[in-house]
Amino acid sequence: MGKPQYIEDKQLKHMLKVASITGDSPIRDVALLYTAYGTGMMLTELASIAISDVLTETGEILSESRVRAEIAHNSRERPLFWVSPRVLDAMEAYLEYRIKNRHGVTVRTAAYRSLDPDGPVFRRADGEPYGLTKRKLDSGKISYSCDSLSQVFRRLHAQAGIEGGHALAARRTFAVRLSRKGYDVRHIAELLGHGTISATKRLIDDDPVRLSDLVASVI
Numbered sequence: 529m530g531k532p533q534y535i536e537d538k539q540l541k542h543m544l545k546v547a548s549i550t551g552d553s554p555i556r557d558v559a560l561l562y563t564a565y566g567t568g569m570m571l572t573e574l575a576s577i578a579i580s581d582v583l584t585e586t587g588e589i590l591s592e593s594r595v596r597a598e599i600a601h602n603s604r605e606r607p608l609f610w611v612s613p614r615v616l617d618a619m620e621a622y623l624e625y626r627i628k629n630r631h632g633v634t635v636r637t638a639a640y641r642s643l644d645p646d647g648p649v650f651r652r653a654d655g656e657p658y659g660l661t662k663r664k665l666d667s668g669k670i671s672y673s674c675d676s677l678s679q680v681f682r683r684l685h686a687q688a689g690i691e692g693g694h695a696l697a698a699r700r701t702f703a704v705r706l707s708r709k710g711y712d713v714r715h716i717a718e719l720l721g722h723g724t725i726s727a728t729k730r731l732i733d734d735d736p737v738r739l740s741d742l743v744a745s746v747i
Contacts, residue, residue, distance in 0.1 A: 568702035631655035
């Protein structure tokens with residue numbers, strides 16, 4: 529399989545604009561896009577991340593959290609930061625929407641904003657969790673996927689005119705943008721949960737930077 533697409537800033541802005549006015553859950557879709565493109569999480573991680581990975585018991589958004597080993601794509605715990613203002617704003621809007629619509633709320637109104645701390649953050653439009661599909665590979669190992677959430681990402685890209693776009697495009701875009709800012713590949717690898725530097729280099733190699741962008745910034 530070839531490398532995922534790199535999504536340019538103009539494309540992402542357009543996708544977010546279209547997502548905010550279409551579909552059956554636009555507030556969730558905007559939060560999903562910001563979280564995917566702002567953290568580099570994998571699809572199954574987005575489907576599995578829990579409220580307690582985002583909120584303190586008193587209801588504040590954690591600035592520093594983690595992708596737990598039990599939900600990480602490679603079973604390696606890694607740091608997760610909720611610090612981007614745009615990601616935070618989108619998450620706040622979605623959590624408020626969930627509370628208003630009683631999606632995954634509990635009787636403990638004073639804890640975790642009344643949301644179930646063990647329940648997933650992102651839910652279907654009807655408030656139910658996204659289910660993971662377990663598959664046994666030829667190697668004997670077990671693999672997990674979330675086809676329903678994958679379809680959401682494909683729709684969000686397609687309706688913005690990005691053909692063949694999917695959740696892995698967010699992960700590559702996250703990595704390439706960090707690389708363009710000059711951050712060390714080891715730090716990028718830690719944020720992505722890669723076990724080797726070479727895995728990160730493969731993701732950011734062949735950066736599709738446009739020659740016109742280089743010339744525009746030369747003077």
